[in-house]
Amino acid sequence: MSELLVEGLDAAYGASQVLFGVSLSVERGETLALMGRNGAGKSTTFKAIAGILPPRAGRVMVRGVDVAGQKPYRIARAGIAFVPEDRQVFPEHTVEENLEIGERAGLGGREWNRARAFEIFPMLAPLRNRMAGRLSGGEQQMLTIARSLMGNPSVLLLDEPSEGLAPLIVREIGHLILRLRQLGTTIILAEQNSRFCLGVATSVAVIDRGAIAWRGSVEEFRADPAVQATYLQV
């Protein structure tokens, strides 16, 4: 069974439809790069899956359970963790408090907790009592990812984690995603930065004008310059 199976997802902002039957799936441990031009529908796909923009049609199956159209908190509890691109830390809470808010009571066999977060994200440990609003952009990005993991999600949706960060920090985020991949975390990564993306992903889906236009492994993608030319180059 797929960790996440999306079928025929339609979504719209008011009268303007953005997604036209998006279908994709990820298996346990997979890191899928969702690539596409600006405005192709990457963020909207995430928002529709996470319930922030309720889809007009389609199914969102988390480990076999359809959560499409449910409230965001229910979808989060079902196992979808959405990390928005603008890094929404709680600025007036400390790093540790941000993580605490992400923790949820009553989860059996907790894989993630604060101690483990500080172990996997060692750069956050010395900052645990600092206000999140005073962290650098890269530190805030680390914190939002760590905070989303506190709910022990089945699938992590990372929206443009490299956006607006210095190259050195982007490399660190890349190392972190590789580490999470080693730990067996299932990830979908929406990115425009294809070098960053291909360095950490195991498979690729290309979205174009609101629909999935191509799907394959990273090796197949690299071997197919036509796909890159058609869908990604401006």
Add this chain to the structure above:
Amino acid sequence: MELTELAECVTSLSCLVTQSAAGLTIGMLLFLVASGLTLIFGVLGLVNFAHGSFYMMGAYFALAAYGVTESFAVAVLAGIVGAALLGLVFERFLLSRIYGQDVLMQLLVCYGIILILDDAVKIIWGADFRSMGVPDSLRHPPFIIAGGVVPYFYAILFAITAVIAAVLAFGMGRTRFGRIVRAAAINPGMVGALGINTTLVYASVFAIGAGLAGAAGALSAPIRSVVAGAGVSILIESFIVTVIGGMGSIGGALAASLILGFTRSFGSIGFPLFVEGAMFIIMALVLILRPSGLGGRRGS
């Protein structure tokens, strides 16, 4: 004005003690109401014009419970729980539908709630002024501190309100629930995306706010008259508190409530006919000198 009497009072330790004790008690009762108002505004973005009605209902629930049990503790609990549950009902069925709407809509719905509760009170308990009176079990000789008289019941009220304020401060500052509430005040969408049911958080915050107003109403029932419409004057003072203290700031509300409490107790000696006016002057001064209030952030 009797400003010479005020000057005499502030130079006499006994008078200072007496008036300060009264100021603290009045201020803390006001704080209970105003902290609920500011909490609801800070988290829900709702200007709860009906907040005074929960104060009034707390007083009536306390009166009813005291009539049956003759226990002040039960009366206060009834005031808190009754107002909180009533708040929950109104939040779920009416107010949750107008979150994020403009203030005029909020004003209309809240005014409707005020009218409903005032008339409900008249139907159930009648339109007459009522009073609980200080319970017999709490009638003791006053404390004499440095020659100043501190009524025993005022001391009890101060102790109870201080405990409630401490529990509120601890709950908001030191518990996970409080951290979630503060996070939801800033970014409810992200709180929801982390798996937290914000509808439940909002309902709880409203119930807590209404319960705080109910607590103040119940605690005041023995020393103030209980009557339909009793919530209006405390509502106006609570709004002055939130303006002076800063909308959404609990610490600012505490400071502002105590300032108003002292203005009332010392003003009753120095300028008894101008106490309300003095409160508005303080508010105007704060608006001019620090528009975001004592505890508010600049620009908010």
